[in-house]
Amino acid sequence: xxxxxxxxxxxxxxxxxxxxxxxxxxxGKLPEYKPGHFTFxxxxxxxxxxxxxxxxxxxxxxxxxxxxxxxKMVNGELTGRLERIEVGGVVGIEQPGGHLTYDDQPKIALIxxxxxxxxMMSILRYITYKQMKGEFVLFYSARTRxxxxxxxxxxELQKKNENITVVITLTRExxxxxxxxxxxxxxxxxIDDTKGFNWWICGPMEMIKTMKQCLSxxxxxxxxxxxxxxx
Numbered sequence: 001x002x003x004x005x006x007x008x009x010x011x012x013x014x015x016x017x018x019x020x021x022x023x024x025x026x027x028g029k030l031p032e033y034k035p036g037h038f039t040f041x042x043x044x045x046x047x048x049x050x051x052x053x054x055x056x057x058x059x060x061x062x063x064x065x066x067x068x069x070x071x072k073m074v075n076g077e078l079t080g081r082l083e084r085i086e087v088g089g090v091v092g093i094e095q096p097g098g099h100l101t102y103d104d105q106p107k108i109a110l111i112x113x114x115x116x117x118x119x120m121m122s123i124l125r126y127i128t129y130k131q132m133k134g135e136f137v138l139f140y141s142a143r144t145r146x147x148x149x150x151x152x153x154x155x156e157l158q159k160k161n162e163n164i165t166v167v168i169t170l171t172r173e174x175x176x177x178x179x180x181x182x183x184x185x186x187x188x189x190x191i192d193d194t195k196g197f198n199w200w201i202c203g204p205m206e207m208i209k210t211m212k213q214c215l216s217x218x219x220x221x222x223x224x225x226x227x228x229x230x231x
Contacts, residue, residue: 002094003092003093004095005027010087014150017074032062034102035127036123036226038098043082044091054078060125061126062126099226100227107134107136108134109137111141112202113204114149119200137167140154140168141171154168
């Protein structure tokens with residue numbers, strides 16, 4: 001296990017209990033990684049030893065000059081300590097990895113719940129940077145307007161690449177967009193050929209279980225679904 005030291009260069013609050021952290025290496029270059037990868041974030045004690053680590057999906061695209069993590073601040077063993085670290089503080093980050101990677105497929109559908117938007121942001125940022133052609137649809141479920149993470153940037157990504165479609169549904173608030181939990185009806189409004197797409201799902205395990213059943217009933221084969229979840 002190789003842990004590289006990084007400094008926090010930016011902290012931004014998103015929603016009521018989520019923060020975005022940007023990290024740059026103290027020495028050397030950023031590691032190579034693919035859109036959709038995750039990494040382990042380490043916090044150190046006063047002797048520079050790792051005392052706690054947690055896995056987080058990377059929200060930044062590989063072309064960006066820093067690693068960005070979108071973290072729900074739950075006052076846990078790591079987040080409780082991270083809350084007290086300011087810009088300029090030093091943390092550890094491992095070599096990114098994982099299977100939720102995007103490999104330039106031309107027709108993809110991304111399903112995200114809560115901070116599960118992180119790897120999808122990495123993928124959509126990369127697609128926009130590369131100005132890729134194809135069909136790229138994001139289905140994003142949040143509780144209320146205040147819980148929609150990266151909303152302004154998602155709108156901008158659609159403007160920069162006309163092949164990107166962002167569909168947001170709220171489960172606990174009325175609004176002008178889609179309402180309720182993701183289901184056949186919502187997916188069917190935006191994708192006719194579900195079997196022709198590759199699918200990514202990231203969010204709470206309860207949501208993942210439901211969406212896998214939904215996609216299976218729509219004829220999507222398991223080999224065309226990548227998942228990553230928690231809880």
